[in-house]
Amino acid sequence: DAGVIQSPRHEVTEMGQEVTLRCKPISGHNSLFWYRQTMMRGLELLIYFNNNVPIDDSGMPEDRFSAKMPNASFSTLKIQPSEPRDSAVYFCASKLVNYGYTFGSGTRLTVV
Amino acid sequence: GENVEQHPSTLSVQEGDSAVIKCTYSDSASNYFPWYKQELGKGPQLIIDIRSNVGEKKDQRIAVTLNKTAKHFSLHITETQPEDSAVYFCAASRINTDKLIFGTGTRLQVFP
Numbered sequence: 001d002a003g004v005i006q007s008p009r010h011e012v013t014e015m016g017q018e019v020t021l022r023c024k025p026i027s028g029h030n031s032l033f034w035y036r037q038t039m040m041r042g043l044e045l046l047i048y049f050n051n052n053v054p055i056d057d058s059g060m061p062e063d064r065f066s067a068k069m070p071n072a073s074f075s076t077l078k079i080q081p082s083e084p085r086d087s088a089v090y091f092c093a094s095k096l097v098n099y100g101y102t103f104g105s106g107t108r109l110t111v112v
Numbered sequence: 113g114e115n116v117e118q119h120p121s122t123l124s125v126q127e128g129d130s131a132v133i134k135c136t137y138s139d140s141a142s143n144y145f146p147w148y149k150q151e152l153g154k155g156p157q158l159i160i161d162i163r164s165n166v167g168e169k170k171d172q173r174i175a176v177t178l179n180k181t182a183k184h185f186s187l188h189i190t191e192t193q194p195e196d197s198a199v200y201f202c203a204a205s206r207i208n209t210d211k212l213i214f215g216t217g218t219r220l221q222v223f224p
Contacts, residue, residue, distance in 0.1 A: 033210075033212075050210065056211060095210060101148075105153075
């Protein structure tokens with residue numbers, strides 16, 4: 001299994017631009033999570049899906065952030081418009097019932 | 113709200129010594145406690161976990177203990193090796209939810 005696949009690995013964009021981060025979970029996993037990691041705030045849960053349905057989006061910082069999971073094998077996290085304070089590493093993780101999370105390698109986002 | 117505190121934030125040990133990382137959680141309904149290891153440039157990786165019906169679990173050089181009454185759980189690494197150097201995160205989740213709340217992380221350095 002290739003694990004959780006995230007793309008791109010690195011993204012540098014200008015303030016105000018739209019950014020889309022992508023995630024392919026492990027086949028058969030029924031839950032998917034988006035986390036943001038910064039030095040100041042650590043690992044923060046942004047949103048998670050069960051069976052492609054958003055369950056808890058209370059961690060999404062603002063309306064500028066949105067996430068979708070159109071099918072069991074793909075999810076996106078979109079930031080529009082992006083701001084410098086959005087700079088962070090964004091992780092996607094997936095899991096199967098009664099098993100732990102498997103994280104992807106992350107997307108390092110830099111907004112200048 | 114749910115909170116997980118982790119100590120220490122940094123830990124330096126000599127190769128061969130033991131390392132202990134401690135966490136406390138606030139939600140008494142939490143019943144699942146995983147530990148993750150994050151190496152530079154990678155996503156967190158599950159190394160061991162424990163559920164609330166067990167007080168201790170061991171896997172080779174690593175062990176986790178849980179005190180539900182005190183709401184404490186700890187990671188113990190024995191015979192540390194340089195490759196154990198990484199950031200370690202504890203986490204907790206409550207019954208019937210997949211949502212993990214992470215501690216702030218411990219940077220472990222093992223010196224040869």
